[in-house]
Amino acid sequence: MNLFEFCYGIIHWLVDLVNNLWYRLGDTLPWYFGDFFTAVGDFAASDGHLTFMTILLECIIIILVALINVLNFLWIFRKLSGRILDFYGPYYVGYRIGGWLQNLADGIKLFVKEIIVPKKADRLGYLLAPIIYVGSSLLILSVIPLSENFGLSTNESGEYVTAGALFALAAFSIAPFAILLAGWSSNNKYTLIGGMRSAAQMMSYEIPLILCAASVFLVAGSFNFVDIVDAQHDIWFLIPLFIGFVVFLICLIAEVEIIPFDLPEAEAELVEGWTTEYGGMKFGLFYMTTAIRSYAGGALATAFFLGGWHGPSFIPDEIWFLIKAYIVYTVFMWLTWSVPRVRIDQMLGVGWRRLLPLAVLNLFIAAVLKSGGWI
Amino acid sequence: MSEGDERGRAGVVSIEKAPSRIDEDPGLRVLRAIADSFPEAVSGGTQLKPGVLRVHVERADLYSVCRNLKESLGFEHLTMISAVDYEDRFEIVYHITSYEARLLLELITSTPKDDPSVDSISTIWGGANWQEREAFDLMGVVFRSHPKLERILLPKDVLYHPLRKDFKG
Amino acid sequence: MAEMWINMGPQHPMTHGLWNLRVKVDGETIVDAEPEVGYLHRGIEKICEGLTYPQIIPIADRLCYGSSLTWSHLYCLTVEDLMDVEVPERAEYIRVMSIEMQRIASHLMWLAAYAGDLGLSVGFTYTMRDREVFVDLLQALTGSRLTYNYPRIGGVAHDLPPDFERDALRAVEYMERRLKEYEDLFEGSKIFMMRNVGIGILRKEDGMNLGVTGPSLRASGVSYDLRKDMPYSVYPEMDFNVAIHKDGDCYARYRVRMDEMWESCRIIRQALRKMPEGRWRIVAPRTAPAETGLGRVEDPRGEAVMYVVGDGSDKPYRLKIRSPIFVTVSAAPKILVGYKLADVVAIMGGLDMCIGENDR
């Protein structure tokens, strides 16, 4: 049973339940009322309505799963950084489960804070930026399936969006726009410089990222996640496309904006970069979105290079996928705490002079492998 | 060098009393050189303890003495400028160091109460710039031809000079 | 992008303490810089004129939060010079040992702040953790963790606590192991070297002319260390080297401080070995003659000088404090211009700012 069937079942059951009442009302009431209720019941039982509601339910489930994952990610982030940096990390809130509830508590705290808009800020852009940022990041998650059965699909056969991977990458690169908007509309020099840096950084690291993804598409011969993962049934793309994997990870770090590539919010020089003027839940959204994007990045790397949900079957597929994504994130964190931040010109230099040629080389290798039929 | 020699003041020797040792001791040699170059401007050259000299200088000749110190005697480092408010005068004390000879020269110049001004030496030692601004800020000593003589530690609109003795609270 | 002024401070993560660095940037490149200080001016020189000589010792501690012991030690040296007090030899050794511990603690704090500036969080926590070892030692010795109030005019306040020697040697050994780890952590990383080598070059002539002292000057190739050049206390008895580097960039300043920590470890060992028995304190006179006293020590940040004028009473007539950082900051525009905005944190962090002593 896949997610669509599961949701369809629930919706069908619910509609049946409510339609009992509706049809009974239609039977007992006078004709002019009764017809109306019968029509409502008919509409509710129609295929279109059922499919629509099913997809809505799927979305809700996927967002819930994603948000729980984000909480996990933040918890791992804090706990892991605590262990690496030699302190405890979250400890008291949710004492029994290792301080897992700390992020929830922080979220509630941020949520009840006042919404402050700087006087000279561009109000519309200022308020729109977090929404675009979060929305675009959630869009990525909508198309990444956790297994063959767990993903957003529109029909019973469980086929996902055909160009899902392409869509995910496209949604990944909406973020610079939101960041630039946030930086510009805050009307602050730090945010402006941060936004500019962010735009430059994301655009220059987008290209190697997509080239590496392209090598994967080339080898797998599809834009569909299920096909890509199925293509890795025998051998993970990690092994033939190792260069691509490394470049992809580095580019992901830059896209996610964590140290060593967190120049847009380099706190030592730009206070908090482009999030300087944001407070309360708006900041909370940015903070959460960083974790969402980390999750998305880990998931993309897992799907593209680490064999997706393939693994020994004693653990469910979905859990395998999450474990791999978590491991990718852990490596990110490990790197993050071990190195300082690079400078913007050095960073762009690395992006254009090192990573881009490597990505092209990787694409070339992929093409050779594919045309030679070795993979 | 034993510790007692280093710390005690027993080694205070004035130039006139021990002329035979001038060439042995680098400190005394420097004192003699200053006294020779500026016989009128310089007075009271003493060696307080080994490595520390004291010279009084007329404030009119301060700039030329300092230029001479830096250019011919190798005093390359201006350590400190301190202004002291005595009852009858302001004393501006320059502590100047020579890296090579390992000497510290205490150059004292005094100004009258009603005209606390000396020549700026920030063109000779760049490090004097902020220290002169500080002395101006806290003690009200004016350094003529200083590139930017503004208050530095206190806000720009303060009217008093707090380290003067007549300033109360 | 047009040129614009950016305020880095007075409340900004780059500034350790309250000061303001205004930089004019063209895009990301710095074309002008202007430090503004005085936000933390407490008027310590004026306060000291109203306090008796022993009362000033805790005030002198408050000059710098990073190395407070050095300042109270300097103050005591100055007043001993003014009063002609002979300090017992054991006290001198204890002083040398404790200020070398303070130097290590101060340099570790600098390293922590520097690592934090560069975004290396691990560097921050590890160095602060290891600084704790020396802070604990100093706490066992002096009774406080930050403002020690330990030296006295004519000695030190307490004798060594029991087992102190063992703990100190253990701490020194631990520190030497750790220093190797830091070298891996900092210099072993390509990104750290990218951020440091060739950044913020202070030429030798500029450094000498602008009055820069301490590690920043020694990193430019001038061998000027008061512990060697104009020895005070029992430093002549100690066998140590002056750390010098010739490049004058951020990496050289980092390297000089690391080497100084190695040398401090050596000095602590020697001081512990040579520590004589005897008294650690004598009764100091209450009043000072109407003369002047001068004390100079090698602070972790440079050449710290105090000049005290006595007037025969039990309070100083004038106490002038030379802060090494005050002069070094005035040289900041010279170093900063031409580098990128992100280098400001590396350069200013590398100078080891301490606003407490800067503004006094």
Added chain:
Amino acid sequence: MAERRIPKPLGLVLRPMRRTGKQFVRTLILGKPNTVLYPEQKLDLPQVYRGKHVLDFKKCIGCGNCVTICPNDCMWLEKVEDPELGKIERPGVDLGRCLFCGLCAEICPTVALHMTTEFELANSDRESIKLGPSDIRDDTFGPTFVEERRTRRLPVLDLSRCTGCEKCAGECPEICIAMMPIDRTERKKPEINLAKCNSHGKCAEVCLEKALVMTEVYESYFEMPEPKLILDNCSGCGACARKCPSEAIYMLEMPGTEKTLKNGKKGKPKKRAVFVLEKCVGCGRCYQACRFDAIEMPGVRE
């Protein structure tokens, strides 16, 4: 100096990652992080730690030296009534102003004031961190504290018992006691040179009136100001003797200054103050008490 091994950053970022990985393994698997979980765990503080003050009421003599030495003026003397000790003056501390420099405990001549290792002193309002004498009172703390200051056994003079017999001066092996006449009183008192005294105790043994008693005295590291009497101004009122916390001032009669009353009898003679400077703690309270400018105290803060 010798060039130290400078590691080449060959592995890009692998070397620091190895270090952090080691640390990660160490804290995650092999042990606990370095943090001290504060409210549950606390650090062991050394005895010299300077925390909250405690005052031994029985040892304290109320001299106020702690108040004088305090750089921040955060101490004051307060009159308290104690059922055992009567009306006394004891210091209080305003922790809101305190620097925790420990000079007050260091200068205390009787080692009555200590600083404990208690550091949790925060409170919600300013008045409650202003600790009066009864708040810092702890008579039991003193014996648990290992005092670093040395004690000396010194002869302490009770001038009211002394007859001026000169036996002590004769017995002293170091010849540090000299009998000095006291102006206008026709009496002599032994002046003891404390620098030369080496605590033989022979002077106390021979003193029949027990005027000289060997007592343990803490040595002070501070040179304290000494009061000087200007005899011509002294009116004999005795205010200074009443104020003196260490009972170092005695009021002696001056024979020959009696006023002749109307009925021809002679009245009581005038008195003068006599200082036994060996007992003086230099607090300067006599100077503050004197209203006739008869006591000079060079260098006491107004």
